[in-house]
Amino acid sequence: MTATPPLSGLKVVELHAIGPVPFAGQLLRSLGADVLRVSPPSDPGLGIGVKPEYDLLNQGKRALSVDLKQPDGLAALRRELANADVLLEGFRPGVLERLGLAPAALLDAHPRLVVGRLSGWGRDGELSQRAGHDINYLALSGVLNAIGAPEAPVPPLNLVADFGGGAMHLLVGVLAKLVQRSITQRGGVAETSILAGTVGLTPMVYGLMAGGLWNLERANNLLDGALPFYRVYRCADGRFVAAGALEPKFYAQLLAVTGLEAEIDPRDQYRPATWPATIERFAARFATRSRDEWAQASAAHDACLSPVLDFTEAARHPHNLANGLYRGEPFAQPAEVIRFDRDLGAA
Incomplete structure (x- = not known):
């Protein structure tokens, strides 16, 4: 990052x-x-039971402990908002208003304020006041049903709906309003929900469905494990490798790495009738070596074959360390993953 971070001086x-x-x-x-x-x-x-030193979502933030249901607590918050650029809130719809902090009133008092609002289900509809968590929003968006083996959907941690859907769309909205404010000198409201943000991740799937290229049954599609060259395989040591050789040139490399060129015709790559037998051949071949042996065997090939790492292994992988993705003090954790420098493009 540059000596002066891009949002330096912004108060949230x-x-x-x-x-x-x-x-x-x-x-x-x-x-x-x-x-x-x-x-x-x-x-x-x-x-949530996390000690402050391990609460990485709140590291480096200043803290104010107040009861917003009491007049002195509200007064303390209002004093902070007098100099704030952004207010972030994640209450159910109507809670901010009941606290006397309706965005319209806040913007009257602080015209340059940007209010970022993130609810679970959205402000309208029968579920707007219901409790929910990541898995519930995934369920109603159609995303959960698409992930996993035919037997049952698989919860993909809370990284898809909470963080990928909700937080990222909230940030896009807030940053867009800040850019607009730099032109108009007026703030405003950026509002979304975790459900809406999750739905916002799915336009490609809806396009594929409309074009007849997506099956609603799990493990029957291009990117959900149905293809022999886009799935996970168990290795001899019980660990896994991930194959993602979608393009023919990479598929040819995958066949070379596995030594299956003579058994599998690359021209059949996108012939569904051949996939079950091809999966069996790949599964049998990957079961003959350990995960790390396959990683080494593919190191000199663009075969789109990767070892499936756990979080601890990921934080130690040489490539990840070379890119500065993790830092080790006081314990292993993600580092800042966006670089800002005027000369980066010339590297």
Whole structure:
């Protein structure tokens, strides 16, 4: 990052929440913003049981402990908002209004303020006031049904709906309003939901469905494990490799790495009738070596074959370390993953 981070001088007030809102605030902080986290005195950790030193979604943030249901707590928050650029909140629809913090009133008092609002289900509809978590939003968006083996969907951690859907779309909205404010000198509201953000990740799938190229049954599609060259295989040591050789030139390399050129005709790559037998051949071949042996065998080939690492292994992998993706102090954790430098493009 440059000596002066791109969001240096930006003041963000983040109202207490778990998951996507703290993640959004943390990303803004990593870009240079001054983030103040406002939490209730009774439960500053919001019941998630993580010690402060391990709470990476809130590292580097300033903290203010106030009860927003009390007049003095609201007064303290209003004092902070007087100099704030952004307010982030993740309450159910209507909670901010009931606290006396309706965005319209906030913007009357602070015309340059950008209010970023993230609910679970959205402000309208029968579920707007219902509780929910990542897996619930995935379920209603259609995404959960598409992930996993035919027997049952598989929850993909909370990285898709909470962080990929909700937090990222919230950030896009907030940053867009900040850019607009630089022109108009007026703030405004950027509002989305975790459900909406998850749906927002799916346009490619809907296009494929409309074109007759997507099957609603799991493990029957291009990117869901149905293809022999885009799936995970178990190795001799019980660990796994991931094959992603979609293009014919990479598929040819995969056949070379596995030594299956004589058994598998590359011209049949996209013939579904051949896939079950091809999967069996690949599975049998990958079962003859360990994961790391396959990684070594493919090192000199563009075969789109990768070892499936756990989090600890990922933090130690030489390539990841060469790119500065992790730092080791005080313990292994992701580093800042966006680089800013005027000369990067010339490298």
